Amino acid sequence: MTLLVTAAAVAVPVPEASAAAGTPPPAKVWPAPQQVTPRPGQVTIPRTVVEVVGRGTDPSALAVVDQVLRGAGASTIVKITDSDRAAADRARADGGLVVFVGGPTESRATALALAALRIEGPDGLAHGGYVLAADRGVIALSGVDTSGTFYAAQSLRQLFATGKSRAFSMRDWPVAPLRGVIEGFYGAPWSHADRLAQLDFYGRTKQNMYVYSPKDDPFLRARWRDQYPPEQLALLSQLVARATANHVEFTYALSPGLSVCYSSDADKAALVTKFQSLWDIGVRSFAIPLDDISYTRWNCDADAAKFGVGGAAAGAAQSFLLNRVQQDFIATHPGVERLQTVPTEYYDLADSPYKTALRTQLDKAVIVEWTGVGVIAGQITEKQAQQAKEVFGxxxxxxxxxxxxxxxxxxxxxxxxxxxxxxxxxxxxxxxxNPMVQAEASKIAEFTSGDFLWNPVGYDPDKSWLAAIADLAGPSAPALKVFAENNYSSLLARLETGRPDLDSPVLRPLIAAFWSALEKKDPWDAAAKLERYLTSMSTDPDDLRRGMASNPKFLAEVGPWLDQVGLYGQAGGHAVKMLLAQHDGDGAKAWSERGELVTALEKAQAIRVQTARGPRNPSTCTDVCVPFLNSALAEADRWFGLPGLRPQPTTSLGTYTDNVPARMVDGDPETFYWSDWAPRVGDTIGVDLGSAQRVSHVDVTMGKPTSPDDFVHNGVLEYSADGEQWTLVKAVTEPVVSADLPDGAQARFVRVRTTGPQAFWVVVREFTVSTPDTPRYTVTGTPAGPNLAAAADNNADSVYTAASSPVSGDALVVAAATPKALGKVVVLTAEAGAGADVQVSDAAGAWRTIGRMTGGYTELPAQDVVTDRVRLLWTPGGAAPKIAEVVLGGVAEG
Incomplete structure (x- = not known):
C-alpha cells in the first residue's frame, strides 16, 4: 500500500509490519540514543539521491547530510523544495532514495513523511531532541528545533558510515540542557586551531556549550577593562562563527576579580562595554567568574565603605555588581542566554555568610557554577546537586x-x-x-562526558570509553587503547572508588598472574600472556605514529608519554625473560636481560616533558610499570646473591635540568640530584623502599665541590613504615648525614625534611639505606678508576670503570669484615672484554684460583672455603675492566 504525502508530494510506502523479533539493531550511535526501534529491511545509499528541504532547513545539518551521502557513494544529490511534487514523484517512481531534512520549524514535508511511515514526530522533546528514520527508500531527519535536526544528521553520519543500514526509527533527546567544556585550566593555552577543532568535535558529539575562560588571555583577567585589539577580536569572531555552525553556545567568561571595584560605576560600565564588544561579533552567552581571588581584601576603599568586611560583605558586593550587569546588559539584549558566575566559594555545600548573601541578594536569573564537594569531586550525587541549588539559591x-x-x-x-x-x-x-592542556588527547574524556550528559541512564563508561578511542583513532583504535589504558587513572577515579589500583587495568592483573605462576614454579602460560601485552606496549609508539599520522597534533601532544609506554613495554619484556632465565638456572641469560631492562628503564625515566611547572618526567603506567620493574630487579638481584633492596627516590622539590632524583640512588657519588629552587619549610627528599622492612643505617651525602652550600641547613632525618607516622632520627645541619637507626626499626620511607627557611638549593649525591643483613665490603686495587667501591656495594647498577687497561700485577680485591664459608663467587660485568683469574684467600693469606672470569656473567663454586677475601687478577693488556658487582655467595656480615 502506498500513501501520497500531499504537502511534499512524495510517495512514501507504509511499513507492512513491525520489526521481527531478533532483528539486529542498526549501527551503534554515540551519544547513546534514548530510543531505537529496528524495522524490517535495509536502506542503502544509491548513486543518485533526492533531498527534500524547506526554507528553514538548518544549513549545518544539511551540510552534514550531504557529506554523509557523498561519503556513502552518492554522486548526484538532487535538491528539491518541500513543494516540488513532480521532482519527488519522479524520484520515487525510479525507486531512488528520498531524504527529508528539517523538523517542524524547518520543512513541512518531513512531518508528513514520518506520518506516512507511522512514526511520531519530535513535538514535545527537549531542546536538541530529534526523530530520525530510515525505511524503504526514505530517510527523514526531524528536529524539535534546528539543533535537533543537526544532531539527527550526526546520528545519520554514524549509522550510514558503510553506506547502508538496517531500517530503523530513532527518537532521541538530551537529558542535560547544557553539555560541554570550559577551557579553564592553568598553563600553556590551547591554540586557535585547537579551539576550532574542539568546536567541531563538540558538534559531532552533540555537545552544546563551550566556555572561553583561558587563564592566559590578559584581556580576560589582568586587562579585563581593555578592549580587544582588532586582530584578536577577529580570532574570537572566528570561534563564535564556528561555534554557531556546530550549534554550540559560545560563552565568554570575563574575570575581573583581581582588580574590580564592585561599587564602581566605571567598572560596571567597563564590564558592559566589554560585553557589548563581544555581542557585536555574535556572542550570546556571558559569564563573570569570581573564583581564585581573595574576598577578604578589597581592591578599593569604596567597597569597604559600602559593604563592610567578611564573607557576607563579599557576597553582597559581588551580588551588587552581577545584578547591575544583569539589569543593564543581559535584560536589555533580547536573545541573550542567562548570565553565569563562578562564586569565590565554589567547591562545597557548607552554608556560610558568603553563600547566604548570594542566595538572598543575587538575581535569580543568574546561573551559579559549582565544582561539587571538593575542587575535584570524586562523586557528585543527585542529593548533592539538589543541596547545591538550595544552599546557593x-x-x-x-x-x-x-x-x-x-x-x-x-x-x-x-x-x-x-x-x-x-x-x-x-x-x-x-x-x-575542564579539559587538559592537551586538546586532542582531551577528546577521549570529553567524548564520554558528553555521552553521559546526553543519556545518563544509558551511559556505560567502559563502552563509551572504547567508542571514544575508536572515534579518535579509527582503524588504529587497538593501539590507542593500549596507550590510553596505561594513562587511565586519575584523582577523580581514585576519589570516586576509594581504590588506588586503577592504573593500567589490563596490565595489572597480567603482572599479578605472572608473579603467582612464578611462585608456583609454572610460569610459562602466564608469562606468554604478559609478554604479548608488553610487546603491544613496546610497539605502540610505532603503531600509533603510523596509524594516526593524519592527526599530527595528537601525536605531538602525547609524544613523551607514548615513548615512555614503549620503553616500559620493552623493559617489561626483558624483565619477564630475565626471571624466566633465572627460573631455568641460566645466569648469563638473566644478567644479559637485566642489562637490557635497566637500559630501557633509564631511557624511560630520562624523558622530559615541558610543563608550566618546568620539565617533568612523564608519568605513564603509574603505580604499575615502575613497581613491577623494580620488583623484578629486586627478585633477580636476590637470585644473584645481592640484598635486592631497590630504593626509589622521592621529593617534593623540582628538578634542575637533567639532574633527576634517580641519581641520588644510583650508587655513583659523582652524579647527583639537584633541586630547581631552595626548599621551603616542609619540603622533603628521601627514598621509598617499596614495603616496610627492617632498616639499620642511613647515609646521605649532599652538596658538591662547586656548590658546597647546596644542602639542607635546617632539617630532620626521619623514617616511617606507612607514610603517616614518622619517627625522628636526628637533626640535619651538615652536608653529610650518617645515622644508625634503633634496633628493630621498620621503615618503608626515609626522608630529610626541611624545618627552616634557607637560600640555597639542594644537591643530593647519594641517599643510602642499609638493612641489618646488608653485607659490607672493602674494595681495593688497580687499575685506578672512579667509584672503585661500586665493585662490591650491593648495587648491580653502579659500576667500577677502570681508567686504563690492566698491566701485570693489577688486581681487584674485595674484603669482607670477617671470614666466612664461601659457597660461590659471582662476577657481574658491565661490559665483557676484560679477563681475570678469580681467586680466594686461604687462612694463611695465599691466593688460590677457582676459575676464570669470562663474559658478562661468571659463576664459580668456591667449595665452602673459609675466607674473607676474593681477588680478580687481571690479564695484562686486556680491555679496561667494568665491574658491576662481585658477589661473595655465602658470606654474611659478622
Missing part, C-alpha cells in the same frame, strides 16, 4: 574538574568520565568539563 551549572591536569602536569588523564549519578543531569542546568 540558584540554578547550578557544574564546572567539573576532569580531565584537567594542570595540577599534575606530568600525567595524561585518558580514562572515562565517572562518579556522577544519572540524576545530576536532570537536576542541574548542565555540566562543563
Amino acid at each position: 540558584h540554578d547550578i551549572l557544574i564546572w567539573d574538574n576532569y580531565p584537567v591536569n594542570d595540577y599534575i602536569t606530568e600525567r595524561l588523564l585518558l580514562g572515562p568520565y565517572i562518579g556522577r549519578e544519572p540524576g545530576v543531569a536532570k537536576v542541574l542546568s548542565g555540566i562543563t568539563a
Whole structure:
C-alpha cells in the first residue's frame, strides 16, 4: 500500500509490519540514543539521491547530510523544495532514495513523511531532541528545533558510515540542557586551531556549550577593562562563527576579580562595554567568574565603605555588581542566554555568610557554577546537586574538574568520565568539563562526558570509553587503547572508588598472574600472556605514529608519554625473560636481560616533558610499570646473591635540568640530584623502599665541590613504615648525614625534611639505606678508576670503570669484615672484554684460583672455603675492566 504525502508530494510506502523479533539493531550511535526501534529491511545509499528541504532547513545539518551521502557513494544529490511534487514523484517512481531534512520549524514535508511511515514526530522533546528514520527508500531527519535536526544528521553520519543500514526509527533527546567544556585550566593555552577543532568535535558529539575562560588571555583577567585589539577580536569572531555552525553556545567568561571595584560605576560600565564588544561579533552567552581571588581584601576603599568586611560583605558586593550587569546588559539584549558566575566559594555545600548573601541578594536569573564537594569531586550525587541549588539559591551549572591536569602536569588523564549519578543531569542546568592542556588527547574524556550528559541512564563508561578511542583513532583504535589504558587513572577515579589500583587495568592483573605462576614454579602460560601485552606496549609508539599520522597534533601532544609506554613495554619484556632465565638456572641469560631492562628503564625515566611547572618526567603506567620493574630487579638481584633492596627516590622539590632524583640512588657519588629552587619549610627528599622492612643505617651525602652550600641547613632525618607516622632520627645541619637507626626499626620511607627557611638549593649525591643483613665490603686495587667501591656495594647498577687497561700485577680485591664459608663467587660485568683469574684467600693469606672470569656473567663454586677475601687478577693488556658487582655467595656480615 502506498500513501501520497500531499504537502511534499512524495510517495512514501507504509511499513507492512513491525520489526521481527531478533532483528539486529542498526549501527551503534554515540551519544547513546534514548530510543531505537529496528524495522524490517535495509536502506542503502544509491548513486543518485533526492533531498527534500524547506526554507528553514538548518544549513549545518544539511551540510552534514550531504557529506554523509557523498561519503556513502552518492554522486548526484538532487535538491528539491518541500513543494516540488513532480521532482519527488519522479524520484520515487525510479525507486531512488528520498531524504527529508528539517523538523517542524524547518520543512513541512518531513512531518508528513514520518506520518506516512507511522512514526511520531519530535513535538514535545527537549531542546536538541530529534526523530530520525530510515525505511524503504526514505530517510527523514526531524528536529524539535534546528539543533535537533543537526544532531539527527550526526546520528545519520554514524549509522550510514558503510553506506547502508538496517531500517530503523530513532527518537532521541538530551537529558542535560547544557553539555560541554570550559577551557579553564592553568598553563600553556590551547591554540586557535585547537579551539576550532574542539568546536567541531563538540558538534559531532552533540555537545552544546563551550566556555572561553583561558587563564592566559590578559584581556580576560589582568586587562579585563581593555578592549580587544582588532586582530584578536577577529580570532574570537572566528570561534563564535564556528561555534554557531556546530550549534554550540559560545560563552565568554570575563574575570575581573583581581582588580574590580564592585561599587564602581566605571567598572560596571567597563564590564558592559566589554560585553557589548563581544555581542557585536555574535556572542550570546556571558559569564563573570569570581573564583581564585581573595574576598577578604578589597581592591578599593569604596567597597569597604559600602559593604563592610567578611564573607557576607563579599557576597553582597559581588551580588551588587552581577545584578547591575544583569539589569543593564543581559535584560536589555533580547536573545541573550542567562548570565553565569563562578562564586569565590565554589567547591562545597557548607552554608556560610558568603553563600547566604548570594542566595538572598543575587538575581535569580543568574546561573551559579559549582565544582561539587571538593575542587575535584570524586562523586557528585543527585542529593548533592539538589543541596547545591538550595544552599546557593540558584540554578547550578557544574564546572567539573576532569580531565584537567594542570595540577599534575606530568600525567595524561585518558580514562572515562565517572562518579556522577544519572540524576545530576536532570537536576542541574548542565555540566562543563575542564579539559587538559592537551586538546586532542582531551577528546577521549570529553567524548564520554558528553555521552553521559546526553543519556545518563544509558551511559556505560567502559563502552563509551572504547567508542571514544575508536572515534579518535579509527582503524588504529587497538593501539590507542593500549596507550590510553596505561594513562587511565586519575584523582577523580581514585576519589570516586576509594581504590588506588586503577592504573593500567589490563596490565595489572597480567603482572599479578605472572608473579603467582612464578611462585608456583609454572610460569610459562602466564608469562606468554604478559609478554604479548608488553610487546603491544613496546610497539605502540610505532603503531600509533603510523596509524594516526593524519592527526599530527595528537601525536605531538602525547609524544613523551607514548615513548615512555614503549620503553616500559620493552623493559617489561626483558624483565619477564630475565626471571624466566633465572627460573631455568641460566645466569648469563638473566644478567644479559637485566642489562637490557635497566637500559630501557633509564631511557624511560630520562624523558622530559615541558610543563608550566618546568620539565617533568612523564608519568605513564603509574603505580604499575615502575613497581613491577623494580620488583623484578629486586627478585633477580636476590637470585644473584645481592640484598635486592631497590630504593626509589622521592621529593617534593623540582628538578634542575637533567639532574633527576634517580641519581641520588644510583650508587655513583659523582652524579647527583639537584633541586630547581631552595626548599621551603616542609619540603622533603628521601627514598621509598617499596614495603616496610627492617632498616639499620642511613647515609646521605649532599652538596658538591662547586656548590658546597647546596644542602639542607635546617632539617630532620626521619623514617616511617606507612607514610603517616614518622619517627625522628636526628637533626640535619651538615652536608653529610650518617645515622644508625634503633634496633628493630621498620621503615618503608626515609626522608630529610626541611624545618627552616634557607637560600640555597639542594644537591643530593647519594641517599643510602642499609638493612641489618646488608653485607659490607672493602674494595681495593688497580687499575685506578672512579667509584672503585661500586665493585662490591650491593648495587648491580653502579659500576667500577677502570681508567686504563690492566698491566701485570693489577688486581681487584674485595674484603669482607670477617671470614666466612664461601659457597660461590659471582662476577657481574658491565661490559665483557676484560679477563681475570678469580681467586680466594686461604687462612694463611695465599691466593688460590677457582676459575676464570669470562663474559658478562661468571659463576664459580668456591667449595665452602673459609675466607674473607676474593681477588680478580687481571690479564695484562686486556680491555679496561667494568665491574658491576662481585658477589661473595655465602658470606654474611659478622
